[in-house]
Ligand SMILES: Cc1cc2nc3c(=O)[nH]c(=O)nc-3n(C[C@H](O)[C@H](O)[C@H](O)COP(=O)(O)OP(=O)(O)OC[C@H]3O[C@@H](n4cnc5c(N)ncnc54)[C@H](O)[C@@H]3O)c2cc1C
């Protein structure tokens with residue numbers, strides 16, 4: 001263990017456990033990114049969390065909280081200290097009459113919903129999965145698909161956050177309002193959110209139907225009742241077939257008997273592996289992707305238009321879907337009214353139509369993408385008082401939002417060859433539509449100044465709160481610095497990415513400064529010849545000396561403030 005930490009632990013001697021381990025290897029759900037935190041800490045009480053923060057401050061370490069690492073980008077990567085709240089996940093209070101529940105920050109959505117069933121309560125909306133931790137889900141602005149609902153974060157009534165000075169602070173729309181607005185979509189960069197009071201709804205079943213329709217049906221009904229016929233609607237667009245699967249659901253009383261749908265083809269072993277292998281083949285032979293789209297979705301949803309299936313399930317499971325394989329996801333929020341134009345232009349681009357039909361200045365020649373594109377909605381402007389809107393809410397300010405999600409499967413963890421150009425073209429179009437990217441996902445071309453324009457004063461407000469509650473940058477990492485802050489400045493505890501390299505099992509190893517310092521320290525103590533980890537690049541000679549010295553200087557003198 002780091003000698004500084006050993007000394008600090010001895011100084012505290014407060015009987016409060018410090019549940020840290022070394023050797024943890026973190027990876028995102030899709031195994032696209034891996035990192036090796038110096039310490040992996042799983043506190044079980046508020047006091048333990050506060051102790052971690054105190055020690056991190058004294059040991060000059062960045063702290064990252066991870067839920068279940070379902071965010072696809074590098075937002076949870078660190079070589080420094082990682083906290084996970086899986087063992088800080090109790091239900092603290094249930095108010096059955098008001099349908100409100102107070103929970104510890106590590107609780108997973110599936111556990112919450114299951115526990116709440118006995119109280120006749122459930123979460124009002126969910127995305128495609130329910131594995132996320134409640135704080136992880138709100139921190140990146142997770143959403144489902146319904147014009148009757150906004151972000152999951154809109155159901156948060158109040159929260160408690162442990163700040164970098166170790167204080168636990170409560171906030172809500174009426175208490176520490178600015179902090180509340182910053183913490184609702186915090187990107188993990190404000191502190192450790194330890195408690196949430198959440199507005200649930202009555203436990204319910206849903207009856208859902210799903211039908212295969214021509215894309216023209218979707219576009220023709222866009223401004224009519226496509227999105228409003230039922231409480232929940234989501235669409236999967238199949239670009240090569242110009243078809244779409246429309247999934248709709250409405251609540252029915254819990255007394256309604258569950259009704260299983262016909263078995264899912266790729267939910268079974270044969271379909272799952274067939275699709276997976278076809279996608280793998282397509283990574284070498286992309287032109288077969290249109291055939292795969294036709295075959296797989298024919299087997300799954302029927303080969304002829306109008307084919308429909310239905311079912312009745314509990315809301316808490318019925319809203320979920322099978323996310324299948326490791327994947328890249330690039331999702332943007334644009335005004336709902338722009339949907340037909342966005343889909344028509346993207347369709348023309350994917351299908352190789354002339355430039356005049358899509359006006360996207362990237363070539364689609366020889367490029368084949370995966371189906372489906374997810375098409376979802378939310379409306380954060382319903383009944384919303386703009387004074388409590390999360391500063392970093394990516395949805396449309398004053399009307400309904402459309403989300404387009406360009407999913408690319410990574411069959412057997414192999415990156416698809418079309419990714420860079422497809423995402424360049426997709427993001428170009430999304431920017432033209434006035435879009436903002438989903439914070440958790442794999443956007444690749446958005447510059448800092450573009451974020452400034454997208455969020456205007458709200459970004460300034462968020463940054464101000466961040467700086468106020470975390471002046472030394474204990475919760476600041478490369479993701480936030482790169483996207484939202486000035487590159488030439490730095491805060492004493494913030495962590496920068498040093499490099500990434502491909503790992504043999506697929507994906508990339510993310511290496512931050514702390515890891516690099518450990519390597520260099522090990523090299524120097526062993527005469528500058530041996531790395532602490534054979535797989536990392538070696539740092540030798542002057543570069544190593546200067547980095548080591550700068551680390552020592554930092555420890556002795558502290559960093560200058562920006
Ligand atoms: C298969 C799959 C399906 C998905 N479906 C959807 C979907 O339908 N809709 C959608 O919008 N998104 C979706 N996502 C994205 C997902 O909802 C978000 O990435 C979410 O943030 C993941 O939650 P998590 O618990 O894994 O958090 P993590 O990814 O671990 O962390 C996310 C952020 O929250 C911060 N954080 C976590 N806990 C705390 C805490 N206690 N205090 C302070 N900060 C904290 C982290 O530091 C980080 O910044 C999906 C992702 C996957 C992999």
Ligand SMILES: O=C1O[C@H](CO)C(O)=C1O
Nearest residue numbers: 127128323329374405407
């Ligand atoms: O990030 C996401 O992954 C799934 C798609 O497979 C989904 O709905 C997201 O959102």
